[in-house]
Amino acid sequence: MKSPALRVLMVGTALEGRGGVAAVVSVLRGHGLFEREAVRYVATHAEGPRLAKARGAVAGFWNTLRACFGQHPAVVHVHSASHASFLRKSIVLLVARLAGSKTIFHLHGGGFRTFATQESGPLMRRWIRHTLEHSSVVIALSEGWAQFVHEFAPMAKVAVVPNSVPLPARVDRTLEEPGRILFLGRLEAAKGVFELLGAGARLARDFPQLRLVFGGSGDVDGVRRRARELGIEDRIELPGWIGPRQRDAELARASVFCLPSHAEGLPMSMLEAMAAGKAVVATRVGGIPEALRDGSDEVNGMLVPPRDEAALAAALATLMGDAALRERLAARARASIEQHYSTEVVCGQLSAIYRELAGTER
Known part of the structure; x- marks a missing residue:
């Protein structure tokens, strides 16, 4: 038949x-x-x-x-x-x-x-x-x-x-934890995880609530070893790869989402963070600048050059020190997803x- x-x-x-x-x-x-x-x-x-x-x-x-x-x-x-x-x-x-x-x-x-x-x-x-x-x-x-x-x-x-990405029904700001920075992706150098650790070391003294959460599989031992060398091992969390439910829970708790990749297409993790109403710091690579706009009247996030630890630390410090800015960028990021993604x-x-x-x- x-x-x-x-x-x-x-x-x-x-x-x-x-x-x-x-x-x-x-x-x-x-x-x-x-x-x-x-x-x-x-x-x-x-x-x-x-x-x-x-x-x-x-x-x-x-x-x-x-x-x-x-x-x-x-x-x-x-x-x-x-x-x-x-x-x-x-x-x-x-x-x-x-x-x-x-x-x-x-x-x-x-x-x-x-x-x-x-x-x-x-x-x-x-x-x-x-x-x-x-x-x-x-x-x-x-x-x-x-x-x-x-x-x-x-x-x-x-x-x-x-x-x-799906658009969550609502954003609950009361769940956010000050100083909590979330990364989602494979734990490898190409995703910028070691620049994020270096930026965290620069920020640790001025932001006592700083927590770096690395959600993903990969070079877990390398991340932990580098954090120890930088003296911030007590500031990091390594939950491993997380499924959709835990991802949503981590996004709700995060104050800032960070993706400092060296190269990208159009990363789902960043779009998910924007949809969840998070202020985002990412690198100016691939299709990211078309979704995350910085330096214009329609700014909805912060962009930094790849492999630039100092610029990454400065952007994160700006967001962590300005709650009004975080909330404004987060709202615009979510609106961008609703309109285009x-x-x-x-x-x-x-x-x-x-x-x-x-x-x-x-």
Whole structure:
């Protein structure tokens, strides 16, 4: 018996994973996009031991092949970052094109520019360009990333669709703890965790209530060791990776959210903090400056250069010492999410792309 027609096949990482792509897709699914647009999701990557990852990849490719040639989806939408993620998804897109589907390459990960222009050799650069230019649409998270795609792959058709986050119903300021700074992300140098520790050491004397909370997995021992060297081991908390419920609780307690990354796409953790009504300090990298605006009449957060410990400390000191400023930036940050990054807005943009590619209207 022939399988029923499939409208959209979406391919990415396992949704129970801890990365940004899993968070993005979970938000889209939770808002009903899968039901409205007849989306089937296939995971080609999962966290865990090497053997489990290999089994997951094989199963994912097999399910993708069966879907592409058995159900003939109108659109195949892949979420991709760099390195192995790109290789897996580029093969999926090749299979989809051979099966006659329209294709969407959804670009995530702040390291893609370096991967494409510096870390890849001539053949890989050619394959990356080919993949981008032969996709029906490349989705970039910001205008800045769209400009990079146009420069690297001039024939690519690019659409800008930001990440989205749900908007919490209310913000309870009474739960905030003065001096509590929250970081959410992988604990590694590229996320700026060591600059945040250095900034914390500069602030500790003037702000006796200072607490640095690092929510995430990764180099926990390295973070603890550096905090000890700086004399602020008693000022840090390392709860490990936290799920949505604990994340929301930590956001409610935080006075300031800080993400001092060296490179980014459009980080979900920052958008979640803005939606939760938090004053945010982040670095001027990737798509962050398009969501978090500083130095203008519409300022809704504070931006600092990456790898600049002194500037980071100064921005955090300004916010921690000015409750009115924190509240003003927090309110504007939440309003920005409501206007531009809500799930309703982003799901509508994706639905329009699907319908255009599939040649259908509703």
